[in-house]
Amino acid sequence: MTVFCNTENVCNEVIALFALLIDFWSIGKMGLQNNHEAAFLRLEGLLEIILSDLRSAPPTHWTNWMRVALKYIKRRDLAGVRFFLSAHGGMGSFNDWAPLSADGWKADDEARTLARSLSHKNVFDSGCNLISEHRETLAR
16 A cells, blocks of 8 residues: 655644644743742742751852852753752762751752753743744745
């Protein structure tokens, strides 16, 4: 059996699907922005808990690292989220060494989960924004 596929029709269907996705995304964008802000506020609070633990221990570069991450997160800059995440993983990383209390480790676990979520959501939003901005061009 031979199946013929019209490339133009497939492209138009894909574009229509993306347009539908953008419409759904636009409808929920206000709610997502509110969730985005709430996530940043929660992340700020969690980093404050972590910093409080770090300040009570002998000074290390991790205190400054988290201070820098918090500075950018307070500005709603994803660079702070990525900077925070980059402290974790690998030998000698924050989670291998940091002198945190049980509450500090709980805050760190929640902060990592939240930071990953913010990071992934932003990649999705960026893709939707790009498609939305070039909707007419894609439809040609």
